[in-house]
Amino acid sequence: MQVKTFDNTTELDTFAAQLFAEKLKDKPNATLGLATGSTPVGIYGKIIEMYKNGSISFKDATTFNLDEYVGLAPEHEQSYAHFMKEQLFNHIDLPLQNAHLPKGIGADLKSECTSYDQMLAEQPIDIQLLGLGLNGHIGFNEPDQELQGGTHVVELEESTREANARFFDKLEEVPTQAITMGVGSILKADSILLVVKGADKAGIVKQALQGPITTEVPASLLQTHKNVIVLVDREAGRLL
Numbered sequence: 001m002q003v004k005t006f007d008n009t010t011e012l013d014t015f016a017a018q019l020f021a022e023k024l025k026d027k028p029n030a031t032l033g034l035a036t037g038s039t040p041v042g043i044y045g046k047i048i049e050m051y052k053n054g055s056i057s058f059k060d061a062t063t064f065n066l067d068e069y070v071g072l073a074p075e076h077e078q079s080y081a082h083f084m085k086e087q088l089f090n091h092i093d094l095p096l097q098n099a100h101l102p103k104g105i106g107a108d109l110k111s112e113c114t115s116y117d118q119m120l121a122e123q124p125i126d127i128q129l130l131g132l133g134l135n136g137h138i139g140f141n142e143p144d145q146e147l148q149g150g151t152h153v154v155e156l157e158e159s160t161r162e163a164n165a166r167f168f169d170k171l172e173e174v175p176t177q178a179i180t181m182g183v184g185s186i187l188k189a190d191s192i193l194l195v196v197k198g199a200d201k202a203g204i205v206k207q208a209l210q211g212p213i214t215t216e217v218p219a220s221l222l223q224t225h226k227n228v229i230v231l232v233d234r235e236a237g238r239l240l
């Protein structure tokens, strides 16, 4: 596991965007695993800049997002489908039919999970971008005695709902469930880019990278993967 610490967010975001650009240069039809939340916003901004200056194209790429809230339609302003359009997809040449997110609405979420896993099996992820939850979650895989391998519906921890309430008008509007790729699927990615920003994540990133491998800190399972790059800013990395 390689850890790189950056003095400022712009340098970190540029470095991460360049890794995606290099991947697409080597393999224009690469499959990219994408994340939501505040962490990747600056990276997507840099990727858009690179697209606009002609140094990156997504026209043959495929993307899979980690997760979606249960109960929010893709048009809902706080859905991750909407977030991805606003932050990235509307600004690049990725064909929208190649952009996949689990659907959080519909009568049969179980079959949605199965078909998402099927698509992932057909188009394995070349590079997976991950943020880190304050409780150590990756995707929406919350700490638990057992973790699921494949895509599944998860009950969100109260602390996760509280952390994400900043994007909603009030806490009650934050969904209680999400549909997420499992840790098994995440670990199948050929390479993984874990990005962690901010002083409030210094403790959990230390536990994830240097603590025991435990399902109670889902990100600690990344220690078992052969090709993980961790990008941290000074604040997040201060205990490493």
Ligand SMILES: O=P(O)(O)OC[C@H]1O[C@](O)(CO)[C@@H](O)[C@@H]1O
Residues within 6 Å of the ligand: 035, 036, 037, 038, 039, 040, 066, 067, 130, 131, 132, 133, 134, 138, 139, 140, 164
């Ligand atoms: O980047 P944030 O907003 O701190 O969120 C941390 C992680 O939790 C999630 O919101 C849940 O998947 C991710 O999107 C994100 O990577």
